[in-house]
Structures are given as structure tokens and as C-alpha cells.
Amino acid sequence: MLGLAKYLPEFGWQPVILTAPLHERPDPRYRIIETDYRHALGLWLRLLRFKPDEDLRKQVKQRLGITAKKSPLDRLLTFIGEIVNYPDSEKGWKTFAIRSGEKLLGQESIAAIISSSAPVTTHLIARKLKSRYRIPWIADLRDLWTQNHNYSYSPLRKLIDKRLEFKTLSMADALITVSQPWADKLRELHKGKAIYTITNGFDPETVNMPPVDLTTKFTITYTGTIYPGKQDPTKLFAALSDLISDRFLDPNSIEIRFYGTSEDWLEKESKQYGLSSVTNQYGFVSRDIALQKQRESQLLLLLNWDDPQEKGNYPGKVFEYLAAGRPILATGGSCEGVVSQLLVETKAGKHTPTKESIKDAIRELFSEYKETGRVAHHGDETKMNKYSHREMAKKFADILAHLVGK
Numbered sequence: 001m002l003g004l005a006k007y008l009p010e011f012g013w014q015p016v017i018l019t020a021p022l023h024e025r026p027d028p029r030y031r032i033i034e035t036d037y038r039h040a041l042g043l044w045l046r047l048l049r050f051k052p053d054e055d056l057r058k059q060v061k062q063r064l065g066i067t068a069k070k071s072p073l074d075r076l077l078t079f080i081g082e083i084v085n086y087p088d089s090e091k092g093w094k095t096f097a098i099r100s101g102e103k104l105l106g107q108e109s110i111a112a113i114i115s116s117s118a119p120v121t122t123h124l125i126a127r128k129l130k131s132r133y134r135i136p137w138i139a140d141l142r143d144l145w146t147q148n149h150n151y152s153y154s155p156l157r158k159l160i161d162k163r164l165e166f167k168t169l170s171m172a173d174a175l176i177t178v179s180q181p182w183a184d185k186l187r188e189l190h191k192g193k194a195i196y197t198i199t200n201g202f203d204p205e206t207v208n209m210p211p212v213d214l215t216t217k218f219t220i221t222y223t224g225t226i227y228p229g230k231q232d233p234t235k236l237f238a239a240l241s242d243l244i245s246d247r248f249l250d251p252n253s254i255e256i257r258f259y260g261t262s263e264d265w266l267e268k269e270s271k272q273y274g275l276s277s278v279t280n281q282y283g284f285v286s287r288d289i290a291l292q293k294q295r296e297s298q299l300l301l302l303l304n305w306d307d308p309q310e311k312g313n314y315p316g317k318v319f320e321y322l323a324a325g326r327p328i329l330a331t332g333g334s335c336e337g338v339v340s341q342l343l344v345e346t347k348a349g350k351h352t353p354t355k356e357s358i359k360d361a362i363r364e365l366f367s368e369y370k371e372t373g374r375v376a377h378h379g380d381e382t383k384m385n386k387y388s389h390r391e392m393a394k395k396f397a398d399i400l401a402h403l404v405g406k
Contacts, residue, residue: 001116003203003389004396005030011397016110018101020093035100038092086157087164090119097125105133111404114396116140120165127168136403138396139172142200142316147185149310150230166190173403176396179338181312198395200316202323204388212296218254218369220329221297223290224317225260231303233266235331237273239358244274249366251278256301259285259293294324298375299365300349304333311337322348322384327365327377331358342387348379 005015006029017032026032085091104110112135115126123139130137143150145165146158153161166189169175174194177183183197226233240256243249255278258266262281270279285293294300300321305313311334318339321328328349330339340351352358365375385391 002027002030003201004114004393006203007390007393008397010390011394013397013400016104016108018097018104020090020097033100033104035093035096037096087124087161088119088121090121093119094121094125097121098128101125101129102132105129105135110135112136112138112400114138114140114400116142117145118143120145120168123168123172127171130171136173136400137171138174138176138399138403139169140176140198141182141186142178144177144182144185145169147182147189149305149313150227162189169193174399176399178314179312181338185312196395196399198392199387200314200319201387201389201392202319204323204385204390206291207323207325212292214298214374215255215296216373217298218366218375219257219297220254220299220301221257221259221293222301222303223259223294223320226258226263226266226303228263228265230305232306232332233301233303234269234273235355236301236329236358237270237275237279239355239362240275240278241273242355243359243362243366248363253370254278254366255280257282257293257297259283259290291320291324294321294326297324297326298369299329300324300326302328302330302339302349304330304337304339304351304353306332310334314338314342318342319387322346322379322387325377325379327375329358329361329365346379346383346387348377348384 001017005017008015015031017030019032019034020037021034022032026034110133113126113129115122115137117123117140123145126137126139146162151158169190172193174196175186175190176196176198177186178197178199180197183195186193186195220236222233236256240249240254244251256270256275258279258281260283262283266281267276267279270276302315302318302321304315313333318328318330328343330343330349330351331353333339333351333353335351335353343349343351350361352361369375
């Protein structure tokens with residue numbers, strides 16, 4: 001949304017961003033309206049001394065000393081969340097956002113609304129404003145709702161959610177999602193709706209800026225969250241372990257770096273493959289530092305959703321990686337998926353879904369590194385620029401113009 005707000009003015013639209021309270025001072029270039037907010041579990045979090053801004057599931061597991069990826073506790077927490085977090089964990093924002101939205105729409109000439117999920121509460125807010133003020137509304141689903149590849153609730157909850165989704169989005173003038181396979185899914189549920197595909201993107205002003213020196217080691221860097229059971233780094237671990245055992249890789253020359261939530265299970269699995277000495281988890285860092293770590297890395301690791309049936313999922317960081325200008329090593333997923341197609345189109349990296357294909361890629365890339373001291377990036381700049389925030393904003397602007405009649 002921030003990328004969209006930055007570039008929409010180039011195409012004749014002035015955005016006003018309605019949001020829950022931000023954790024940092026907003027950029028003065030944007031007009032941002034922050035509302036009040038009430039956490040759905042705020043009282044209980046305070047009583048039990050949990051941190052509201054950190055992952056609750058992880059905090060509970062840490063307090064109980066549970067390190068497994070999946071446990072009976074995970075199933076219990078999912079069941080509790082199914083009841084408490086309806087329609088999602090951000091439902092406490094709805095009342096405040098509607099109040100602020102009505103004030104804004106009552107006082108100013110606003111031509112259209114865009115709501116973007118997750119969270120799906122944004123669409124409930126937009127539907128309420130649409131029903132009262134009758135202006136065009138675009139519902140943007142960066143993640144699908146009940147057709148979500150990461151949907152974790154029961155069939156009964158899904159049935160209830162599906163009814164809410166249909167009722168809510170029936171009032172939208174257009175639906176947008178990030179890939180053609182996901183757009184096809186939406187058409188199955190929302191028949192007759194105008195549905196468009198607009199991918200996520202990267203800010204063209206941040207492409208390898210500021211430039212940084214590459215690491216002296218053969219670094220493989222991952223930034224962001226890893227979803228256990230959905231994304232799997234063990235194929236990479238197994239491939240690297242084999243190459244070290246074969247004496248092709250010198251463990252003193254390589255480092256696997258993870259920036260994001262530090263995970264006990266990840267540490268255990270790297271140890272299992274004999275990679276403790278070359279694998280480091282650096283925890284959360286600021287966005288600027290994460291981008292810097294991407295730009296200085298020899299390779300960027302992308303963990304596709306490990307489900308061959310989920311062909312339409314673009315991990316958001318693939319676009320950040322394009323901006324970093326470093327070669328991408330994608331593992332998992334399907335060769336028919338959108339990520340694989342993107343890497344072929346842009347020449348920005350390799351998709352290696354199996355252990356053997358990872359080993360083949362690492363052999364080639366490490367040989368280049370040993371010979372020249374770096375792994376070269378061969379991305380097609382023209383093709384990569386199709387995925388910039390500017391191009392994304394242009395597509396949104398065209399749809400807005402069509403709906404508003406301007």
C-alpha cells in the first residue's frame with residue numbers, strides 16, 4: 001500500500017491512507033490518518049504478561065518450553081483462535097476505522113475506496129463505507145480470504161467465513177489479486193465480478209541503493225518469517241551437507257544467514273545436518289538493515305510454499321529480492337508456479353525444487369564465486385521493471401479511472 005500511495009499521484013490520484021496506529025512516525029510525504037485501536041485480546045495479554053506486538057503462539061510455546069515445529073498445543077491455539085479471532089485478529093480496529101472513514105468521507109470529496117487484505121477486517125470497513133456513501137470500491141486481496149493457501153481453521157469455520165466473504169465482497173465494484181491462478185479461484189466463488197491481476201512489486205528508487213560491497217564469504221541470505229510445515233529449508237541443508245561431505249564446499253567459506261524470528265526448530269535442523277558452524281540466525285532487524293543484508297549477499301534464498309498445488313503464491317519478498325539486484329535461489333514449490341515463471345522471465349535467479357537441483361545450482365554458483373570472488377547477477381532490467389511499484393500503481397489507476405468514469 002505504501003508503494004501504491006507513493007506512485008499513484010503520477011497518474012492523477014491523491015491517496016489518503018486510513019490506518020491503525022503506526023509504530024513509527026509516518027512519512028510526511030503521505031497523508032496518513034491514524035485511528036484508535038483496541039486489541040481483541042488486549043486485557044488477557046496484559047494479565048498474562050504477553051507482548052502484544054510479538055507472535056502470541058511463539059510466546060506461549062517459549063514459556064512452556066516447546067521447541068517442535070508442530071505440537072498438540074498448536075492445535076489447541078488454532079482452535080482458540082478460530083473462536084476468538086473472527087473474522088480476524090484485527091477486528092478491534094473496525095469501529096474506530098469506520099468512525100474516521102465516515103468523518104473523512106462526510107467532509108471531503110473522496111472519489112473511490114481501496115481496501116487491501118490481510119487483514120480481512122479492512123474489507124468489512126470498506127463495505128460499511130461503501131453502503132453509506134455509494135462510491136466505487138476496489139477490494140484488493142494480496143492474500144485470498146477463504147481460498148487462502150495458509151487457511152488453518154476447521155471446515156465449519158471456513159463455511160462461516162465463506163458466507164461472510166461472499167456477503168462482504170458482493171458490494172465491491174472490482175476485486176484484485178496478485179496472480180492469475182488466484183484470480184481464477186476468485187472467479188469460481190465471486191461469479192460475474194470484475195476481477196483483475198496485479199502483482200506485488202518493488203520500489204524502483206531502491207534498486208541496489210545505496211550500493212554496498214558484497215560479503216567476502218559465499219553468503220546465502222533469507223529475510224523474513226518462515227512458516228513451519230509450509231516452507232522448508234531442509235532441502236537446502238541436505239544439499240549443502242552433501243557438498244561439504246564431498247569436499248566440494250569449504251565450510252569456512254560459506255554462511256547461511258537468517259534475519260527474522262529466531263526459531264529453535266531451525267537451529268535443531270541445521271545442527272542435524274552438521275551445519276551449526278555455518279548457519280546463523282540474527283533475529284529481527286530494521287527494514288533498512290534487512291535490505292542492506294540482501295544487497296550485500298552473494299545469493300538470496302527464497303522458500304516457496306512447499307505445496308505443488310499452490311501455483312499462484314508469490315512470496316512478497318521475491319520482489320524485494322529483485323530490487324536487491326542479487327541472484328535468487330528459490331527452493332520448494334512447483335516448476336509450473338508463478339515464482340518459477342518469474343525467475344525464467346526476468347533471469348533473476350534459479351528455481352531448484354529438489355535436493356539434487358539445489359546441489360547442481362550450488363556447484364555452478366560456488367565455482368563462479370571461487371573463480372571471481374563473487375556471483376554475478378544476470379537479471380533482465382527491462383523485464384524486472386514490469387514488477388515495480390510504478391507499474392503496479394499505473395494498473396490500479398487505470399481501474400480507478402474506469403470505475404469513476406474519468
